[in-house]
Amino acid sequence: MKIALGVIGVLFVLVAYPMVLFMRADPALSMMLCVYVTLGVFLLLAIREPEEHRSLIAFAAWSSLVHGLWMGLQCMRGMVRRGELIGCGVFVLIWVVLVALRPRGQRGVR
Secondary structure, eight states: OHHHHHHHHHHHHHTHHHHHHHHHHOHHHHHHHHHHHHHHHHHHHTTSOGGGGHHHHHHHHHHHHHHHHHHHHHHHTTSSOGGGHHHHHHHHHHHHHHHHHOOOOOTTOO
């Protein structure tokens, strides 16, 4: 899990570069990317104690799935380029990895 959080966190932080590039050309995209950069920073912070950050990891997983599926739908309807399907696959893969490796909570503890 710690390796997965590190890789995914770094990938999300790296979108800071295109975020800055698209600031003027596509402000809405740049705004969305800032959310991923922020999520990446918090995923990197969660590496120390993943079990203490279950809800953050769940959010990263499920929001990635929804993003990937929604983007896939947009690709199929011709709203965005078909090349974006690669990104769809990456987001679904992130969901699979985070769900498969998610930390389990202690039973009986709330």
